[in-house]
Amino acid sequence: MRNISEAIKRFDFDEKIEGRAQYAADLKDRQMLYVKTLRSEKARAKIMSIKYPPLSPGYFIVDYRDIPGENRLPLVFEDQPFLAVDRVNYIGEPILLVVGPVKKKILAIMQEIRVDYQELTPILNIAEARQRQEDFIFEGKSCFVEYEYEKGDITEVKKKAWRVVEDEFRTGYQEQAYLETQAIVAAVEDQRITVCGSIQCPYYIKEALRQALGWPEERIRVKQLPTGGGFGGKEEFPSLVAVHAALAALKAHKPVQLVYDRQEDISCSTKRHPAVIRLKSYLDDRQRITGREIEVMTDAGAYAGLSSVVLQRMIFSVGGVYNIENLKIRGQAYATNNVVSGAFRGFGGPQAFFAMEMHMENIARALHMEALALKRGYFLRKGDTSTTGGKLQSDIKLAEIVEKIDKISGYSRKRRDYDAADGGFRGIGCSVFFHGCGFTGSGEQEIIKPKVRLRKYRDNTVQICVSSSEIGQGCLTTLRKIVAQVLEIPVEQVQYDYPDSDICPDSGPTVASRTVMIVGKLLYDCARKVKARWQEGEFTVDQAYVYPGHLQWDNEHFRGNAYPEYSWGANVVEVAVDPLTYEVKVLGTWAVYDIGTPIDEKIVKGQIDGGMAQGLGYGCLEVLESHGGRLRQNNFTNYAIPTAVDFPATESGLIDNPYEYGPFGARGLGELSLVGAAPALAAAVQQAIGRRVRQIPLTPEYIMELMDDED
Amino acid sequence: MKIKLSFRLNGESITLATEPLKRLLDLLRDQLELTGTKEGCGEGECGACAVLIDDRLMNACLVPAAVLEGKNIITIEGYRTTAQFKILKSCFEKAGAVQCGFCTPGMLLAAEALLRQKPKPTAEEVRAGLAGNLCRCTGYNMIVEAVLLAAKEGEGLWSTPVGL
Numbered sequence: 001m002r003n004i005s006e007a008i009k010r011f012d013f014d015e016k017i018e019g020r021a022q023y024a025a026d027l028k029d030r031q032m033l034y035v036k037t038l039r040s041e042k043a044r045a046k047i048m049s050i051k052y053p054p055l056s057p058g059y060f061i062v063d064y065r066d067i068p069g070e071n072r073l074p075l076v077f078e079d080q081p082f083l084a085v086d087r088v089n090y091i092g093e094p095i096l097l098v099v100g101p102v103k104k105k106i107l108a109i110m111q112e113i114r115v116d117y118q119e120l121t122p123i124l125n126i127a128e129a130r131q132r133q134e135d136f137i138f139e140g141k142s143c144f145v146e147y148e149y150e151k152g153d154i155t156e157v158k159k160k161a162w163r164v165v166e167d168e169f170r171t172g173y174q175e176q177a178y179l180e181t182q183a184i185v186a187a188v189e190d191q192r193i194t195v196c197g198s199i200q201c202p203y204y205i206k207e208a209l210r211q212a213l214g215w216p217e218e219r220i221r222v223k224q225l226p227t228g229g230g231f232g233g234k235e236e237f238p239s240l241v242a243v244h245a246a247l248a249a250l251k252a253h254k255p256v257q258l259v260y261d262r263q264e265d266i267s268c269s270t271k272r273h274p275a276v277i278r279l280k281s282y283l284d285d286r287q288r289i290t291g292r293e294i295e296v297m298t299d300a301g302a303y304a305g306l307s308s309v310v311l312q313r314m315i316f317s318v319g320g321v322y323n324i325e326n327l328k329i330r331g332q333a334y335a336t337n338n339v340v341s342g343a344f345r346g347f348g349g350p351q352a353f354f355a356m357e358m359h360m361e362n363i364a365r366a367l368h369m370e371a372l373a374l375k376r377g378y379f380l381r382k383g384d385t386s387t388t389g390g391k392l393q394s395d396i397k398l399a400e401i402v403e404k405i406d407k408i409s410g411y412s413r414k415r416r417d418y419d420a421a422d423g424g425f426r427g428i429g430c431s432v433f434f435h436g437c438g439f440t441g442s443g444e445q446e447i448i449k450p451k452v453r454l455r456k457y458r459d460n461t462v463q464i465c466v467s468s469s470e471i472g473q474g475c476l477t478t479l480r481k482i483v484a485q486v487l488e489i490p491v492e493q494v495q496y497d498y499p500d501s502d503i504c505p506d507s508g509p510t511v512a513s514r515t516v517m518i519v520g521k522l523l524y525d526c527a528r529k530v531k532a533r534w535q536e537g538e539f540t541v542d543q544a545y546v547y548p549g550h551l552q553w554d555n556e557h558f559r560g561n562a563y564p565e566y567s568w569g570a571n572v573v574e575v576a577v578d579p580l581t582y583e584v585k586v587l588g589t590w591a592v593y594d595i596g597t598p599i600d601e602k603i604v605k606g607q608i609d610g611g612m613a614q615g616l617g618y619g620c621l622e623v624l625e626s627h628g629g630r631l632r633q634n635n636f637t638n639y640a641i642p643t644a645v646d647f648p649a650t651e652s653g654l655i656d657n658p659y660e661y662g663p664f665g666a667r668g669l670g671e672l673s674l675v676g677a678a679p680a681l682a683a684a685v686q687q688a689i690g691r692r693v694r695q696i697p698l699t700p701e702y703i704m705e706l707m708d709d710e711d
Numbered sequence: 712m713k714i715k716l717s718f719r720l721n722g723e724s725i726t727l728a729t730e731p732l733k734r735l736l737d738l739l740r741d742q743l744e745l746t747g748t749k750e751g752c753g754e755g756e757c758g759a760c761a762v763l764i765d766d767r768l769m770n771a772c773l774v775p776a777a778v779l780e781g782k783n784i785i786t787i788e789g790y791r792t793t794a795q796f797k798i799l800k801s802c803f804e805k806a807g808a809v810q811c812g813f814c815t816p817g818m819l820l821a822a823e824a825l826l827r828q829k830p831k832p833t834a835e836e837v838r839a840g841l842a843g844n845l846c847r848c849t850g851y852n853m854i855v856e857a858v859l860l861a862a863k864e865g866e867g868l869w870s871t872p873v874g875l
Contacts (some may be wrong), residue, residue: 009804016812017800019747019787023813026746177847179751179759179813228749228813229847262752472811472848602807606849610810613850636756636845644841644851649834 004485004664007602011476011496012226021226024183024197025259032185033058035248035258036106038096038113039268040088043124043337043629044137045117047086047095053112059100061113062247069214073243073303074207075236079138080303080340082212082243088117089137089302090339091629092268094240099248099256122337122629126276126297129334137302138335144304145333147315149558151387152326157291161282165363169279169355170695171678173624173631174272174617176344177641180228181265182238186245187255195242196223200234201509202467202499208239209246224498230471231614232343235511236306237270266634270342271624273298273310273333277318277355282326287367289378291326294318296352300333301340307333310341312440314348316562319387320356321398321432322378327387338626343511345611346435349675350618353433354696357679361429361686370415371683372402372430379432390561393550397655401570401592402432404653409572409590418687426587428574429683431676436563437668438514441555444564445547450508452522454483454530455540462487462530464496464523466507468515473670474603475515481599482520482663486527487534505542513668516599517565517659518545524663548661565659567667569593571612571676575684582703584620584685591652593672597665598654604669605652611673612650617642619678620685620698718779721789722875731777735769736760738776739786747787747816751845758844761817762786768824768843785875787816793873795823798865799857806857810848818844822858826869831862 015021052061064071064083071085072078084095095115098106123129129142138144184197193213199205202222209220222242227234245258260269278295296314300307315331364371379398385391406412414428438444453465464483470476476496484491507519526543533539553560572590577583591608598604621640625632633639658665678696686693691706713728720743729738736753739745739762751759753772760771763785790796799819802808809815818841825832825840832840837858838851846854862869 007807010807010809012812013804013809016809016815017803017819018791019816021812022746023749025750026740028741028744028746177845179757179811179845179847180749181751227811228751229811231847262754262757474810602853606807606810606853609850609852610848611850614847635754636752637754641845641847642850643843643845644838644855647850649852649855650850 004481005598005601007600008477008481008491010474011480012470023180023226023228024185025257027185027257029255031254033099033101033252033254033256034103034106035097035099035245035256036110037094037244038098038110040084040091040093040095042088042117042119043091043122044120045088046120047084047088048116048118051114053109055109059105059109060251061096061098062251063096066247066251067212069212072211073239074211075305076308077144077304080305082240090337092339093302094244097244097248099252123335124338124629125336126299126334129336136335137337138304142334143332144300144335145308145311147311147558148330149388150328151389152291154291154293154326154328157282157326160284162285163283165281165283165366167279167359167362168694169277169358171275171351171354172697173274174344174622175266175624175639176231176233178229178231178233181260181262182241182269183259184238184241184245185255185257186249188249188253192219192221193246193249194221194223195246196225197238197242198227198234199224199238200230200469200471200511202469202501203506204236204509205239205242206501208243212243213246222501224469226498227469227471231345232347232511233269234471235343235509237342262636263634266639267631268339270305270340272344273300273307273341273351275351277351279355279359281359281363289324289363292324293328296331298333299336299338299341301336301338303340305340305342307341309440310348313436314352316388316436316440317349318352318356320353320360321380321434323380323384324378329387337629339631345614346671346674347512349435349671350615350678353431353675354679354682357431358682358693361683372411375432376402386562388558388560388562394565394659395657396568397594397657398432398568400655401568401594404655405430405570405572405590405592408651408653409588411572414574422690425577425579425688426575427684427687428572429680429687430570430572431679431683432570433676434566434568435513435668435672435675436566437517438564439512441553441562442547444518444545448508450519450522450545451505451542452507452519452526453505453540453542454523454526456530456538458538460489461493461495464494465504466519466523467499467504468507468519469499469510471510473607474600478516478599478603479520479523483523483527485664486524487531513567513670513672516666517662517668520663520666521661565661565667567593567595567669567672569672569676571680573677573680573684575681575688577685577688577703582700582707584698586616586647586681588648589650591650591673592655594655594657595669595672596657596659596662596667599664599666607669608652608673609650612677613642613647615674615677616647616681619681619696621646623697623699714777716776716780718781719783721785729776731775733776734772735774735776735779736771739771745786745788749813749816751813758817758821759814761820761844763820763824766827768821785873787819789875790820790823790873793875795865795868795873798868799861802857802861802864806853806860808849808854808857814844814846818846818854822861825858826862830869834859
C-alpha cells in the first residue's frame with residue numbers, strides 16, 4: 001500500500017500547464033453578452049434619481065426592479081441588497097448592470113447614465129463609528145455584532161495584580177489578489193438557470209440565486225470552473241456577482257459573461273478586516289501571567305457579510321497558544337461606509353495572532369526574558385482548556401514544534417547575538433500559533449450539515465460527488481487520494497470533477513481549512529461503506545456529518561470546543577532593516593507545522609510556501625487604505641503583492657502527530673500557513689530597530705516614523 | 712478603421728485585419744480564440760498575458776496590434792508543442808510548481824525567455840527573471856526550483872531555436 005503522504009501528479013496539472021484549462025473568461029459563445037456594473041461613487045447617499053439614455057436594440061439595463069425574488073443577499077444577516085434601491089452605503093456598491101454585445105458600447109452607455117445623489121455624512125472608520133451617537137447604518141447601532149466572554153475570574157486577578165502590561169495594535173486591509181478576477185457566466189435554458197464560474201462555494205451561490213430569483217432549487221444549477229485562486233475572496237462575494245449575471249441573462253434571454261477588471265475587483269470586492277486590538281495582561285508577584293483582558297475591534301464595512309463569524313474566530317484565536325486561566329475577551333465589528341470586509345485566508349486569525357504574539361514579545365521584554373522562553377512556560381497541552389473552556393483532547397506538540405524550528409533556524413543563538421549587538425538593524429522573530437479547523441463551534445452540524453456521495457460503477461471506477469472546489473489548493477488530487485487509499489484501488493480509478501450542483505450534494509463551502517479534515521473524513525467513512533459492498537456492481541452511498549460525541553459547544557455563551565480540532569505551527573523570520581531607507585529585507589523564513597498526516601507532501605509544501613509569502617506580504621508590503629471611503633490602491637502598481645524577488649525560500653518541516661478523527665490522521669492546513677508570518681516578521685523588525693512595532697504593514701514610512709520617535 | 716497585418720504566430724504565417732490599437736491580448740483571445748494567454752491586470756504588472764515576440768517576453772495587454780507587422784509571436788498554444796516546453800512541464804510537475812494555474816502560461820514563457828538568455832542561471836537570476844510574473848499561490852519557491860531543474864535537465868536545449 002502506498003504511503004498517502006507521498007506526492008503524486010496533480011489531476012489538474014496537464015490542462016493548467018498546457019494553457020487548456022477553461023476559466024470563466026475563456027468561455028466563448030457567439031451569442032454571449034457582456035455585463036458591466038454601475039457602482040456608487042458616494043460613500044453614503046440617497047439615490048434621488050437615475051437618468052437612463054435611450055438604448056440601442058440588444059442592450060439592456062438591469063436594476064433592482066428586475067429582481068423577481070428578494071433583493072437581499074442571504075448571509076448571516078440579510079442586510080445587503082443585490083442592487084441598491086434608494087440608498088448606497090459604500091463606494092463601489094452595485095446599483096445597476098448594463099448588458100450588451102459590444103464592450104465599448106456598454107462603457108459608452110455607462111458614461112451617459114446619470115445618478116443623482118443626496119450625500120449623507122458617512123462613517124469612515126472604527127473611531128468615527130465609536131464616537132457616533134446616532135444616524136447609524138445598521139439597525140440603529142454602531143456594531144453589526146458585539147461579543148464578550150470570560151474564563152475564570154478576571155476581577156479577582158485584577159485585584160491581586162502586581163504588574164500590568166498593556167498594548168494596542170493595528171492591522172490594515174489586505175486584498176486577496178487572486179490572479180483571476182471575479183468571473184461568472186450565466187445562461188437560461190428550458191426554464192432553468194445555469195451559473196458557472198470562479199467560485200469557492202457552489203451552494204452559497206445556489207442559495208443566493210434561489211433567494212434573488214424566487215425559483216425552486218430544481219431550476220438552479222451552479223458549476224465551478226477552473227478557478228484562478230480564491231483565498232476567501234471567492235467565498236461569499238461571488239454570490240453577488242452570480243446573481244448579477246443571472247439577472248442579466250434572464251432579462252436579455254441570452255448567455256452572459258460578467259468578468260471584473262482588476263481595478264474594479266480591488267475597489268469593490270471583500271477585504272481582510274482592518275483591526276484594532278487592545279491587550280492587557282496581569283502578572284502576579286512571581287511574574288506569572290495570571291489573566292488578560294482583550295478587546296478586538298474590526299472595520300466590517302457597509303454590510304454585515306461574514307463579519308460576525310470572522311470576529312468570532314478572532315476572539316477565539318486572540319488568546320494565542322497559551323494556557324491562561326482568567327480571561328475577559330470582547331469583540332466588536334463596526335459598521336462603516338467602507339467596502340465590505342469579508343473572508344480572507346486566516347479569517348480573523350492573522351490579526352489575532354499578530355497582536356498576541358507581539359504582546360508576548362513585549363511582556364518578555366518587560367520581564368527581561370527571551371520571548372520564546374516566556375512563551376514556552378504557558379504552552380497549551382493536552383487536557384488543558386481553550387479560552388472558551390473546551391477541553392483540548394489531542395496531543396499538542398508545541399514544545400516539539402519550537403524545538404524543531406529553533407534547530408533549523410538557529411533562532412535562539414541569533415536572537416541572543418542580535419540582542420548583544422543591540423539590534424544593529426538585524427533581528428529575528430518567532431511566532432507560535434494555531435488555526436481552528438472547520439466551522440466555528442458546532443457550525444458543521446448546525447449550519448452546514450455537510451453530505452458527500454460516492455458512486456461506484458460496474459467497471460470498478462468510483463466517482464466523488466462533493467461540492468468542494470479546486471481553487472489551486474489541490475483538492476481534486478487530495479480527496480481522490482483519500483478515497484483510493486481506503487478502497488485500495490489505483491487513484492486513477494477515482495473520478496472527481498469540478499463540482500456541479502446537479503450532481504453533487506452540499507458538502508459545505510471550500511473554506512475554514514475544512515476540505516481535507518471534514519469533507520475528506522466524510523469521504524473516508526463513505527469509502528469504507530463502498531468497500532464493504534464492492535462486489536455489488538453499481539450503487540451509490542451517501543455520508544452525512546455527525547457532530548463527534550467528544551465535542552460540545554454552547555453558541556449562546558461561547559462555551560466549549562470553539563473548533564472541532566486545531567492545527568499548530570511556529571514561524572521564524574529573520575530580517576535586516578536598511579538603516580537609511582528603512583526597507584525590510586527578509587533574510588530567511590522557517591516554518592514547522594503539526595497538521596497531522598500530510599495527504600500529499602508536495603501539495604502541502606505548496607500551501608506552506610504560498611501562505612508564508614501571502615503572510616509576509618500582509619506584514620510588510622501590502623498597503624491598502626481607505627480615505628473618505630475610497631480605497632487609495634486599486635491596481636497591482638499601487639497595491640504591491642510579493643514577487644519572486646521579495647522573499648527567500650522557506651525552509652519547512654512537519655511534526656508527526658496523526659489526528660484520531662481526520663482522514664488518515666490529517667488536520668487542516670490551508671489557512672494556518674498564512675497566520676504566523678506577520679507576527680514573526682514584526683518581532684524581527686522590532687528587535688532590529690529597537691522600537692516598539694504597533695502596526696502592520698511595516699512599510700519604510702512607518703518604520704521611519706518609529707525611528708523619529710524619541711522613546 | 713482596420714489595418715491589414717501579417718505576422719507569424721506559433722510558427723504559422725497569419726494575415727488579418729484589425730484595429731491598430733487593439734491590444735495583442737484581445738487579438739489573441741477574442742479574434743484568434745487563443746485563450747491560454749490570460750488577463751490578470753490589464754496594465755502590464757502581473758505577467759499573466761506574457762507572450763514571446765521575437766524571443767522577447769512581452770505583456771500582451773500592453774502591445775498594440777499595429778506594432779506586430781512582421782513579428783514572430785509565440786503563445787502557450789504554440790509553445791506547448793516544443794521540446795523546451797516538454798522539459799519545463801516535466802520539471803514543473805516534479806517541483807509542484809502549479810496550483811491555480813492562472814499565472815502558469817505566462818510563467819512558462821517567462822522561464823523560456825530567461826533560460827534562453829541565461830541557460831545556467833543561479834537561483835537569484837531565476838527570481839529576477841520571473842519577477843515580472845505574479846503568482847499568489849506558490850510563493851514562487853517551487854517555480855524557481857522547477858526552472859533551475861529545467862536548466863539542468865534541458866542543458867543545451869535553450870541554445871537551439873524553439874522550432875516555431
